[in-house]
Amino acid sequence: MSLANKYGKWAIVTGASSGIGKEFALYLAKEKINLILISRRSKDELANQLRNNYGVEVIALDLDLSEPDNLRLIQKEIEEKDIGILINNAGFGKAGNFMNHDIRVYSEMIILNCLAPVYLTNLALEKMLKKRKGAIIFLGSLVAYQPTPYMSVYSATKSFDLTLGLSLYGEYKKKGIDILVVNPGPTKTEFHKVAGSDGGYFQREAPDVVKTAIRSLGKKPTVLDGIINKILVLAGRFIPVKLSLAITEKIARSIYVKN
Numbered sequence: 001m002s003l004a005n006k007y008g009k010w011a012i013v014t015g016a017s018s019g020i021g022k023e024f025a026l027y028l029a030k031e032k033i034n035l036i037l038i039s040r041r042s043k044d045e046l047a048n049q050l051r052n053n054y055g056v057e058v059i060a061l062d063l064d065l066s067e068p069d070n071l072r073l074i075q076k077e078i079e080e081k082d083i084g085i086l087i088n089n090a091g092f093g094k095a096g097n098f099m100n101h102d103i104r105v106y107s108e109m110i111i112l113n114c115l116a117p118v119y120l121t122n123l124a125l126e127k128m129l130k131k132r133k134g135a136i137i138f139l140g141s142l143v144a145y146q147p148t149p150y151m152s153v154y155s156a157t158k159s160f161d162l163t164l165g166l167s168l169y170g171e172y173k174k175k176g177i178d179i180l181v182v183n184p185g186p187t188k189t190e191f192h193k194v195a196g197s198d199g200g201y202f203q204r205e206a207p208d209v210v211k212t213a214i215r216s217l218g219k220k221p222t223v224l225d226g227i228i229n230k231i232l233v234l235a236g237r238f239i240p241v242k243l244s245l246a247i248t249e250k251i252a253r254s255i256y257v258k259n
């Protein structure tokens, strides 16, 4: 069955102007799903490309999701739409010592990474529950599983997304809603430039993350992208917290702290 038949004709993708979100938009357009794309930068070029190449309808909203007032604007935009899929993807992190960043940056990060997914999930679920079908994907991270020095607030926001997604999976699976948390490790996108880090050596590509997510949707509540990331999380389960933090601190310092 096609994704459009299984879930509905429209998808919302946040953070669609680059990286993993843009790849989700491309994938869903190829599946003939109409799109509501949300992020701050203009997405006119991408929207036209998707309309022309795949014949889908695209609404591009250039909105800052770290502004709670903007979250309310989205409700009106989706009122009449058969929302079948929500991809809670927009997010950013900041690398370095906790005290290096302004508290306003952390506030924006928490609103974007945590409040926006709660708000949008609430809007989308209302529609999905009426027809007893729908899919919601959250972007967790490797650092959602492993508390990460020099990425502390970001790591905490991703643990929030992981816990939120898994809890909702438990609550809504029997009501016909497929919920998945996909957890990438380092992936080649603009994320690392925004975070102020180099992202380390072993980076996967954004389309890998999308493929992993789509393969797992409806089959399991959570998935890690890539075998190395799976091994890292598994290994972490057998080590005492103190030791695991000491090892993570060394690795994270080499990736996230500039000399």
Ligand SMILES: NC(=O)c1ccc[n+]([C@@H]2O[C@H](COP(=O)([O-])OP(=O)(O)OC[C@H]3O[C@@H](n4cnc5c(N)ncnc54)[C@H](OP(=O)(O)O)[C@@H]3O)[C@@H](O)[C@H]2O)c1
Residues within 6 Å of the ligand: 014, 015, 016, 017, 018, 019, 020, 021, 038, 039, 040, 041, 042, 063, 064, 065, 066, 088, 089, 090, 091, 092, 093, 112, 139, 140, 141, 142, 183, 184, 185, 186, 187, 188, 189, 190, 191, 192, 194
């Ligand atoms: N890349 C990695 O290594 C990695 C690893 C684990 C998890 N993730 C997660 O994957 C998700 C996607 O990140 P990515 O790797 O694709 O990074 P990216 O290329 O930097 O994309 C981030 C997206 O979020 C949007 N965004 C940022 N701030 C926003 C705001 N205030 N309001 C609305 N949209 C905003 C950006 O668009 P605008 O700038 O146009 O607003 C962009 O489209 C994030 O949740 C991230 O935490 C990434």
